[in-house]
Each structure stands twice: as structure tokens, then as C-alpha cells.
Amino acid sequence: MIDKLPDGKSIGWMQAPVQWIFTHTVRFLGIVRVVILDGEGFILIRKGLPLMYYFKHGRIELRGHGALDYFNSHKTIEFNLCKYTPEEFSRALEICEVAGIPQETVGVTENGRSVPARAEGAVKRIDELPVVQKVEQLPQVLADKSETKSEKHSDELPVIPQVEQHQQVLPKKSETKSEKHGVELPVIRHIEQHQRVLPEKSEQEGKNAIADDSPIPEADVTASHPVPQPGILNEVEIKTIGQIKKLNGIIAISFFNDDRNILLMGDVEIEPLLNIARTMLTTINTIKPHLDWGFFVHMTLQIPEGNLIIAPYHENHLCILTTRTINIGHIRRILRDLQQDSDREMMR
């Protein structure tokens, strides 16, 4: 099915938590192509609203919650944001209809032009997406698959959270609350979608939940927000890195640590680049103790094709690949500002 979907216009490959996608696509119309290990999948998104989740690993197909749970079981996923024109989006919807999404649910009028669908209606339709395999069965299925294909992958396969976890989360009225405060809580909204899928939850119960004024259970709200983890960037930091990526002459930007790339924006093969970046870091670490010049700000290696810049950011580093024409002075100021902000945060 993935092959049949329109390619769209690639905005770039990134690595980020799934939640990042929902909070950064409010004006986005298109497809998020996801790659995890040997499998690939997608999330069809219309202005921040996920309309379909799909993932395929070998012969195993996951749709709806199964696919979402699998995405969520990874701290970060690698994905490519591909923008669709309204026509491409309509075509993608038609293709998805084959997989079980009714056409009328995605706000396409008779003349083929996309129009915003009411959030509640759209959510309901997402909930109706067929789950091809029960989530509870997935870890076993995937483990079997990995064993037959490659023994070494079996350790890498994550444990997929069970659907029951979602069933306990936020009552429906939280949406009303967040709307009232004008706060967009995409992650919470997302979990609400799961709650509504419960077959035993009747429409009347749902209405009662809206009318219910009991406070949102604190533990559940906490669980629905991404918990900051070492090496994981928060939304503001990801946004800042995104802004640097948008500057003229920036080809790619990566946030990396000693072991791996944490976030990548830009269409480059990251591993060879990071190998070079780590070589530069080794040089810096050798030199630094012998120079009484303060803290390290950045190292820029200029080659005929462009510049490779390494700069510390939080406890890890940024690696920036630029064209030759970039204004180094501008980058230099940005990196200094970034580090000053980072230092201020650490002192708090």
C-alpha cells in the first residue's frame, strides 16, 4: 500500500519522538513516512490530525492503534515529512479507503477539495480504523519474525505497550478543558482517541464523561506528556534546532551523542557525517586541556564543498552541515546564543 501512495514533496528526514510529529504538523497536509529497523510505515496527517497509522514489517501489517503503539514504543523514530498537495492528499485518501478509511470521514468535498473536518468526527473515524492484529499479540509475532529473519534483531525489538494502558487514560471532558484554556494538548488528544475506541463505552457514557466535572487524574495527565529523558530534547529545543535548519545555507543539522544520532533534520546520510563529527570531537578533547581559552564554543572545518560545524548543546553536541556560501558570522552568533541559553537553563 505504501508504494501506491503519492510521493509528495520531502521536507526532510528527522529523528524525534512520535509526539513531536503531532505538535509540529498543525499546518501540515501530507504523509509522515516512518522507518523502524527493516520495516516502514506512515502516518497520514491533515493539519495536525492523524488520519491513519500504518506500519509493515515483513509480512506483518499494523494499522490504527497497533501501528501507533508500535511507533510509541520507541523513544524516537526516524521519519520523512512529505508534503501533499490537496490533489495528492485526496488520492492518498482514496488509497487508504481501500484499507478501511471511509472517504467521507476525511473532509473531502465533491469537487475534491479538502476541507477541515470537525475534530470529533474525525477522531471517531480514526477510532474506527480496523486493527489488523491485536496489539497484545504483537511482541510475540514480531519476535518470531525477527528470529526467522535475523537472530540479532530480536533483542532490539521493543516491547509494545498494551492497549489497556490507553483505556485508563483521560476522561473525555479533558478536551473541553484544554479547549477552554486555549491550550493545545496534542498528546492528550491522541490518547483520548484511544479511549473512545473502547467497545464497551457507550455513547451515553461518553456524554456523561463530558458533563462530569471531576478533575483529571493527575497521574494520567503526567503519563500522557512526554517525560524529559537524558539526551532527549524538549519541544522548544527541537523547535530551535528546526529554526537553525531553516537558515539559508544549512543542509542538515544533527543532535548527537557518543553512541547515536538523536535528532536529524535534513536529507543526508547521517552515520558517515557523525563519524567525521566524532573525529573532530576527539581532536577538540585532546586540545582543550592544553588551552586556557574558556569553554569550547564550536569547531568549523571548511572544505571546498561546504562547512562542518560541531558545537556543544546541553550534554551532547550539534553537528551542522552547511554550504560554502553560509555566513559563518551568523552561525557563530546563533551557536553562542544557544549555548548561553543552555547554560542558563542548567544553572536554574
Next chain:
Amino acid sequence: MLKRIKMLKQILNKFLVLSDVQAAIVIQENGEIIQSIKSGIVINDGLQAVLSILMRDSKKTAAQFGNASFSMVFLEFSDNFLILGPVMDEFYLLIIAKQTANIGQITYEMKKNQAEIMSLL
């Protein structure tokens, strides 16, 4: 020979007159200093060894980009920065400056004077 040394010093002095530049050095990849002119900074053996590491490592690192050669290395710390540019073969021009120095001006002078420095080596 003496005339060449004098001329090289004159060229390096063009850098030292720039605001907040502390040293202009023509240095070999092994750390040996060919000519230098400095103000308010000491170039000791330790610093020479460090510079040698930087030159060799930068050369190796650039080679990883499809056998490219680097055209400049810019290493910045909170108080000072250095700019290293290859002149010819194993000879490099190194500028050490305070953080407040004008980097654009320095790199412009480096490019402008490269051919002349090369002719004197």
C-alpha cells in the same frame, strides 16, 4: 634569506594590527614555527604540540570527505579563537585572536596574503 624573513614578518604584521588579534604564525605541520608575530600571548612547546595535533587531525578529517583538503579550520572558545589555513604543502597560516576580533576581516586578509606568503616559503 633575511630579506624574506623581514617580508614575512611584514605580512604577518598586517594581521597583528587588526583589532584583538594576538598572534599570526606561519607554522609547519610538525609544530615547528617558521615565523611568528605576537602580542600578549606566549607560544610555548605545549601550544605548538597542540597546534600540530590540530593540523594533522584536520587534514585527516577533511580527507574523509571524499579525499577533500580543508581550506580553513576555525576553533572557537569563549575567550579566544584560532583560524588555521593551509598555505602550501605542510605550511599553515595560523591566527589567534580574542573572541571580540572581527573574523570576516581576518579571513579576508588570510586569503589576500596567501599567495605572497607562499612565494616567501
